[in-house]
Amino acid sequence: MFLLVYFNLPYRWRNLWITVASYVFYGWWQPWFVCLMMFTTVMDFIWGLVITRPGATRAQRKAAVVACVVTNLGFLGFFKYYMFAADTLNPAPGPGWRRAVPGAAGRAADRHLLLHVPFPDLHH
Secondary structure, eight states, rough: OHHHHHHHHOGGGGGHHHHHHHHHHHHHHHHHHHHHHHHHHHHHHHHHHHTTTTOOOOOHHHHHHHHHHHHHHHHHHHHHHHHHHHHHOOOOOOEEEEEOOOOOTTTEEEEEEEEOEEEEEETT
16 A cells, blocks of 8 residues: 555655655554654754755765764664663563552553562552
8 A cells, every 4th residue: 555655656745655654654553653753854854954055064964964873873772772671671560569650550651661660569
């Protein structure tokens, strides 16, 4: 479906289609990714303006490319390894335990909290 739409669009609309489809795809999986993607999209657009700015020196362009790559890899590394660490360090507590964050059990959005501290559930 994606490719059918892509190849039937005029060339100038294809990048917009890829961007919108990506936002929908990743937003469907994790809605908060949309905010992250919007931020990095705007950031990359600004870096692109700096890189293609008329009158920019070779050193300025090179610095902008390096800054763009470093910031993108920084975001990628942080979110990839932070999520891995959160999944690894947040095992589900056993029966009779509750999470320190009320209502946190089973919520996908809470997995970005690096450590959940389990406490005995004394109400049983």
